[in-house]
Amino acid sequence: MQYQQQQPQPVEDGLGTSGGTSGVNGHSGTQPVNPINRKKLASWVGFSNLPNQVHRRSMRRGFNFTAMVVGESGLGKSTLINTLFETKLYEPKQIPAPGVDRGRTVQIESISADIEENGVRLKLTVVDTPGFGDFVNNDESWRPIVDNIEARFDAYLEQENRVNRLKLVDNRVHACIYFIQPTGHSLKPIDIEFMRRLHTKVNLIPVIAKADTLTEEEVVLSKRRVLADIAHHGIRIFQPPQYENEDEETIQENEEIISKVPFAVVGSDNIVRSPNGREVRGRAYPWGVIEVDNEEHCDFVKLRQMLVRTHMEELREHTNDILYENYRTDKLKAMGVSQDESVFKETNPAAKQAEERALHEAKLAKMEAEMKMVFQQKVQEKEQKLKQSEEELYARHREMKEALEKQRLDLEDKKRRVESGRPLTPEKGTKKRFGIGK
Ligand SMILES: Nc1nc2c(ncn2[C@@H]2O[C@H](COP(=O)(O)OP(=O)(O)O)[C@@H](O)[C@H]2O)c(=O)[nH]1
């Protein structure tokens, strides 16, 4: 199943070493004719045997699957599990006598069985939740179930954190079959509450229980209402994934399964005789026989097909890759462990180059601005200095001019006195005044 989805990508390296997919995994018939030069191997290399190797390893290890059933008492959970795996996992139930204490909370019981079919071993664990919805106050009915699912995640996480992780035991719940009462009406508050609390932790598979108690029209109407309710409350139920590169038959099979959700099921441990004399698993009524394995009568076959024959691996994968992974991330985050996402950032060479160039340009611009500023500052300082010395020069020039003028006046004065015959006695303070500006 798995390897079928992994369509090998053609390699265009022209080295002639790989890229030849035709005939390897049966996809040759769907290969489009294109210019890619598909290399044919000259001899048999042997990697087409990989699926067989994986197959052999899985066979040796066996498979492990855990399913949980939830729903009110008497909706046929135990019967359906027995019908699904054709084993009497559950013995006929001992109904407690009136007045006997039935407990006050939802219990969690798990039963395991090793079953084998054509040499394939499956360790099947069924987790039953007796008491769900059976009390006067069912507000917290979902809680023990969430706790149980989380405890199973925790146990797995604890194993992953061990030094030796070789023998991981996977007890996580891979599917949760939720039984809806066959009332013909929409979901009850307890159904909605349960699904809202659980849909991020487990693959929810809603089923309409005891579909034989509804008429055909009631089943159709019931399904429509349930789906509308689920969509309205934003509840995610398990959706069989669809892959483009699958063959017609698988795609059609998938679509048929999807079209039956929520499965209207009938369970029975008993063999009854049908009107035409065949021995069938079913329920006999005065007016006829309901056959469990007849697709005209109910969706049991489609449910089993999805759970066991076609989607068991998808359920396990989705549990591990999405549900458990989210739980684990939240848990580690809450413990303060964080991940440096930048480490995992995809690098695009062109984008990285552009980013580096922008950084470099910004750096250059900054340097240029700084240089300009320093230059301007220097120029300003120089101008200031020049201006100052100019002023000083002017001042000096003026002083000298004044001093010379004074000297000239004195000399003229002296000359006049000499000419008029007056004695040359310097006036008081002349000398002092004469000295100013020297
Ligand atoms: N009409 C009808 N009765 C069923 C169906 N499945 C189980 N029952 C009966 O419902 C009763 C309760 O079944 P059981 O499997 O013990 O229910 P549980 O409490 O949900 O596990 C038994 O008498 C079954 O025979 C069904 O699909 N249709």
Ligand SMILES: [Mg+2]
């Ligand atoms: Mg039961």
